[in-house]
Amino acid sequence: MHEAEVVSDDGIRLDAAVHPAQSGASRGVVLLVHGITVDMDEGGGMFVRLAERLSAAGFEVVRFSFRGHGASGGTQRGVTIAGECLDLQAAVSYVQQRFTGRLSIVAASFGAVSTALSLPWLADGLHRLVLWNPVLDLRHTFLEPELAWGVENFGPQQQKHLQDSGFLRVDGEFELGRVLFGEFEVYRPTEQLLASAIPMLIVHGDQDTAVSYTVAAELARTRPDTLLHTVVGSDHGFDSREREDEAIEVTVDWLVAQ
Numbered sequence: 001m002h003e004a005e006v007v008s009d010d011g012i013r014l015d016a017a018v019h020p021a022q023s024g025a026s027r028g029v030v031l032l033v034h035g036i037t038v039d040m041d042e043g044g045g046m047f048v049r050l051a052e053r054l055s056a057a058g059f060e061v062v063r064f065s066f067r068g069h070g071a072s073g074g075t076q077r078g079v080t081i082a083g084e085c086l087d088l089q090a091a092v093s094y095v096q097q098r099f100t101g102r103l104s105i106v107a108a109s110f111g112a113v114s115t116a117l118s119l120p121w122l123a124d125g126l127h128r129l130v131l132w133n134p135v136l137d138l139r140h141t142f143l144e145p146e147l148a149w150g151v152e153n154f155g156p157q158q159q160k161h162l163q164d165s166g167f168l169r170v171d172g173e174f175e176l177g178r179v180l181f182g183e184f185e186v187y188r189p190t191e192q193l194l195a196s197a198i199p200m201l202i203v204h205g206d207q208d209t210a211v212s213y214t215v216a217a218e219l220a221r222t223r224p225d226t227l228l229h230t231v232v233g234s235d236h237g238f239d240s241r242e243r244e245d246e247a248i249e250v251t252v253d254w255l256v257a258q
Contacts (some may be wrong), residue, residue: 002053004207006064008083008090015071016064016091019051023058023231028101028127030255032093035109035135035237036079037174039070042108043237045221046244053252060099064091066111070083077167077177081187086115092122100128104255109211109237110135116189128258129200130251133208133236136193136215138184149210149236190219200226202253203247205234213251227254 006017015039019028023026032047034040040063041048051061066087067074074083097102104127107115112134119126140146145154153170162168167175200223204216213230220228227249231243238244 003092004062004064006087006090006094008067008086010083010086012028012065012073012083012087014067014073014087014090014152016062016094017051019055019061019063020135021058022056022210024098025058026060026101027256028104029099031061031089031095032061033091033105033107033111033115034063034066034069035111036176037069037170038213039072041070044244046238046248047108049244050248050251052143053248054255057252057256060101060254062091062095064094071182071252076175079176081113081117082179083118084111084142088114089121092118092125096125104128104130104258105161105253106132107134107197108132112136112140113189114119117187119192119198122198126135126198128255129198130254131202131204131216132247132251133198133204133211133213133238134189134202134216134220135211136190137212138189140215141211142181144182147209147212161188175203190215193219194223197225199258200225201229201251203231203250205231205236205238205243207233208236210236218242 001021006016008016034042054061065072066084068076070078112131145151167177179229206213220226234243237245
């Protein structure tokens with residue numbers, strides 16, 4: 001692995017890492033897109049372990065941290081969906097300039113939002129897509145939360161703090177600002193996923209208390225060429241080492257088989 005630097009179109013520098021393929025003939029390149037409040041390692045270092053597995057299987061792998069996350073530039077309160085779309089675009093350009101193999105993306109949780117919204121311009125340039133416990137319904141995850149994590153972090157008291165102070169704290173730590181919450185009213189990531197024909201794998205725990213498993217399962221049922229792998233008993237982010245390993249293994253196996 002070696003460190004890299006990606007620069008978004010508005011000049012924000014993004015921390016990144018490259019894992020070269022460990023076998024002679026490359027199977028392609030995989031870009032890893034993390035969720036909100038974490039960084040390019042993804043919670044508990046899952047993306048590091050996934051990258052190592054993919055690299056050993058013959059893929060080039062690139063990880064990066066969105067603006068306001070990890071060692072990237074920007075601020076937490078400045079995180080927006082539009083900004084993350086710019087960052088993803090920069091990361092894809094970085095990959096395309098350095099690697100010639102087919103591009104696949106693995107996006108976790110909130111990383112699915114910018115990825116889905118970018119599908120119209122990614123078009124034929126994307127070979128395969130994997131979503132881990134993806135945020136698909138912004139309204140019922142953040143604005144009118146229905147699950148325990150959302151109610152705790154985005155309920156009436158937190159919404160009042162957002163209105164009064166311009167930000168709220170997720171899990172008491174990560175600060176999200178007003179502009180992002182305004183975007184939640186506008187964007188519809190599921191519509192872009194349904195309009196796309198890219199083969200897709202969804203890996204989701206059926207006991208997720210942060211992001212709806214039911215919404216993901218319904219998308220997999222109605223969208224052609226979409227496979228759902230249920231991590232039985234798992235909460236958001238795959239809540240044990242065994243369940244994390246299951247998500248990694250099914251992801252690597254699916255990408256290798258393609």
